[in-house]
Amino acid sequence: MALLAALAALAAPAAAVDLTPQERAGKRIYLQGESASGGEISALIGRDDLALPATSMPCGSCHGEDGLGRAEGGARPPTIIWSELVKPYGHVHPGGRKHPRYDASSFARSVKEGLDPAGNALDPTMPRYRMSAGDLASLAAYLRRLEEDRDPGVGETELRVGTLLPAAGPAAGAGRAMSAALEARLAEVNATGGVNGRRVKLVVEGYDPAGGAAAAVAGARRLLERGQVLAVVSGFFPSAEQEVFALAAKAEVPIVGPFTLFASQPESPNPWVFHLLSGVREQARALAEFAAGRLGPERPPVAVLSPAGPPGAGLADAASAAKVQLARRGFAAIESVAYGPAQLGPSLARDLAAKGVRAVIFLGDDADVARLAEAARVAAWTPDLLLPGALVARAALEVPPALEGHVFLAYPTLPTDEKPDGRARLATLAAHGTSGHRAVVIQADGAAAVLLEALRRTGRRVSRRALVASLEALYELDVGLLPPLTFGPSRRVGALGAYVVAVDLKERTFRPVGGWQGVE
Structure with a gap:
């Protein structure tokens, strides 16, 4: 029984790490270069100590959300997860630089002065950071937890994504059809091994539209706070769109392809919401x-x-x-x-x-x-x-x-956008109970296709921010039933026009x- 319990725990999606306030502050410094206390953090560049806001060069931009480093422009930022920094036998770097293990003091010195535990200068591309002692302690505290800090919905063998749909009233039929379309798309990918070795599970959160915007917002809160989902796919909540989008931005949860008449591309779009088609x-x-x-x-x-x-x-x-x-x-x-x-x-x-x-x-x-x-x-x-x-x-x-x-x-779309395989797909979806709800089903199926493609491109190192980066890299993506979809760092409507x-x-x-x- 103990073995079965252990295997079940291994297969279950990981919950978000419960960080302390200090560790959360350190995470904000690491990923965004911002002090939770409002203090100033500067990045010092080159021999002349050119000072830039740390928001332009946060640690995670080079070392990655997971701390494993990413080769870029000929430089290879080292791994900075704490278990690596404190290896008892120290480090020998590719260029021959050697030093003993880090401790709290030598870590602080490396951040502030750009020196390793042996007093050797770090790579010249590595900024030095000017920050308060409290912020430095918060950063160190977060690095000690970085290795286990996994986004909600990301497990070893499973990814959880969610959707918010009407479960009662006149719109309930559309909600059931959208849920069926999403489940059908995920079942197909899971039948072939999932995405990069992980199955994708859909969490459906329902709400009663008779409760107005408050009911939809409450459903969104349940999904985002208790659902343990990596992202939200599709969804239909016409009475509370802006409120739900704001919740997603605050929680930093991507929403892909919600069904809405008001999809827009303002000067400063919500970075966490990706619309497939243009709205009004x-x-x-x-x-x-x-x-x-x-x-x-x-x-x-x-x-x-x-x-x-x-x-x-x-x-x-x-x-x-x-x-x-x-x-x-x-x-x-x-x-x-x-x-x-x-x-x-x-x-x-x-x-x-x-x-x-x-x-x-x-x-x-x-x-x-x-x-x-x-x-x-x-x-x-x-x-x-x-x-x-x-x-x-x-x-x-x-x-x-x-x-x-x-x-x-x-x-935003015409029947001419539907490729032969797309029309065949509609017939397949109809067998899953989606008949009579063509518009919402096309959107739901397209949203699932976009999300799955972005997850595939993200690879095994899945996080919400990595998923957003993969979504932003989609260009002229053909999902069979819609115009080609393109996103970008400042573009959040896939088919931008009509x-x-x-x-x-x-x-x-x-x-x-x-x-x-x-x-x-």
Whole structure:
């Protein structure tokens, strides 16, 4: 029985090491070059002691999160895990430098003065660090635990990833379909040996959408704090997206491919959240790009309309992004309207027509589109209506006939993105109970494919930060059902842009126009 218990413990995913406050402070110094106490830490470079903030050269940037060192630019930073530093027989380095084992005093000297226990100078590429005695003690304390400090969800034989899905109400069916799609993808990779010798296990955390944002946030907390997961894959929590993303950033947990209408690429994106497809914000930017090509060099007046009030907060951000994109393309006359439903009448249409507005980027729902289109009919005004497809379903097909040839929608993906093997995959997923939920299933399956590829590239030395680095290195990744996906250090939307389609009111169909509108 004791042997079985030992084997079970070996196979189980490792829990995060319970670091003391001092050790956590040392980890922050090691990985980020920041003092938990707010003290100044500087890195001194070269003979002239050029001082730089340690945040630009933290220990982990060269020695690695695991302390094992990484060859870079001809230099090979040594292993600095504590068991290696204190080997009783000392060290002989490749260049012939010899010294006895480190102790607390000689370690402090090496950090501050760049000298080993024998008084030899360390490699000249190694900075010396100026920090308080307390910070130095914290750094040493963390190095003593570094070897056993493994991120949650990383075991010898298993990796745990999680997802947050609705478990009740009208959205429960979509949640079950997404869970089935994720389980199917992981089962396939596990059947062939897993990822770099580890099986991947999915932890599903459910919540009741009837509880609003608070229920989704509580579910996210359970998943991040008790679920012991390396990363979150896919997920659907429309009432609490920003709150969940903020929790992930605080806990430094990657989220890959959440299903959301508001995936965006702001100037300073959340570094822990990777979106597959553009949301309303980037679709609005793509529509601005399309308008620039369609309206020509004269750049006539255009309008950007979005709902007023708190419910339209995400759409107001999309409207702002569209205006910036238009200004970049040379549009000077941009009418901006934050409207209430009562404003979408003939008087607004006549006012915009009098100002010469020839195109409207409109960020409203079906009911608002119908109101604006009817107002345009009454005012005998026929502008181009440019609509994010994520917000509009039927109304674009039901506008007055006078707008024939003037209605365009942006979509982050089209059926043409689906490769033959991708379509075959949809049929396979349908056998797992995903029928009727095509959009969310495609996203969930794509998110799983992206995560697994990034884990494969990370290798055996898996950590959350290493996984983020692997995700950032993905370029033109083809997952079969989506446009090619590319990420980067400052890019968090894989397919950054949208297709624009024209609405054929007579045939009640869409036809692609203009190809892919990138918004890099």
